[in-house]
Amino acid sequence: xxxxxxxxxxxxxxxxxxxxxxxxxxxxxxxxxxxxxxxxxxxxxxxxxxxxxxxxxxxxxxxxxxxxxxxxxxxxxxxxxxxxxxxxxxxxxxxxxxxxxxxxxxxxxxxxxxxxxxxxxxxxxxxxxxxxxxxxxxxxxxxxxxxxxxxxxxxxxxxxxxxxxxxxxxxxxxxxxxxxxxx
Numbered sequence: 759x760x761x762x763x764x765x766x767x768x769x770x771x772x773x774x775x776x777x778x779x780x781x782x783x784x785x786x787x788x789x790x791x792x793x794x795x796x797x798x799x800x801x802x803x804x805x806x807x808x809x810x811x812x813x814x815x816x817x818x819x820x821x822x823x824x825x826x827x828x829x830x831x832x833x834x835x836x837x838x839x840x841x842x843x844x845x846x847x848x849x850x851x852x853x854x855x856x857x858x859x860x861x862x863x864x865x866x867x868x869x870x871x872x873x874x875x876x877x878x879x880x881x882x883x884x885x886x887x888x889x890x891x892x893x894x895x896x897x898x899x900x901x902x903x904x905x906x907x908x909x910x911x912x913x914x915x916x917x918x919x920x921x922x923x924x925x926x927x928x929x930x931x932x933x934x935x936x937x938x939x940x941x
Contacts, residue, residue: 764831764833764834765833765834765835765836765933766833766933766937766938767833767933767934767937768830768937769937770826771826771827771830772934772935772937774819774822774823774826774827775823775934777819777823778816778819778820778823778858779912781812781815781816781819781820782816782857782858782861782908782912783912785809785812785813785816785861786905786908786909788805788809788812789809789905790905792805792806792809807876807877809865810865810866810869810876810877811876811877811878811879813861813862813865813866814862814866814876814878814884816858816861816862817859817862817863817866820858820859820862821859823858824855824858824859827855832851833933835847835930836928836929836930836933837922837926837928837929837930839926843918846914846918847918850911850914850915850918851915853907853911854908854911854912854915857904857907857908857911860900860904861901861904861905861908864897864898864900864901864904865897865901866884867893867894867897867900868894868897868898868901869886869894870884870885870886870887871886871887871889871890871893871894871897872886872889872891872894873886873887873888873889873894874886919931919934
């Protein structure tokens, strides 16, 4: 079956992109706030429960977003670019896609293997496993590493979009904002 190539993003793809972007950046900021600025104790525990529940929702929506993107395909570039830039763009997109899954999964595994439940806002509980400190610590280390990878690749992604908009003056960024191919 031959698929038709396209250069624009449909409304659902654009909405998915911005919702997941806001959720991931918000969760990175929220997690950093909890870890670096909230003292250990019940207050931190309550915030961690909220962080974990939102993380499960981010995973669910992220899976929807990835499924939609894979079903729709990836649009062609709006302007020619050197092969090295195309490679960086593709690697950046795939790293971000992988992190949309790996970040919340590693956080969930940290909690669940730590023997902690994930309370989904009082609606239901994802029960923790028997405590396994090795797996919990490994998942926690992965969660921290993925956070740092995400920050680097988000910056790279934003820098690339701004480079296309400001220096190249093409419609790469505009098509993700409005769906149009003109500035």
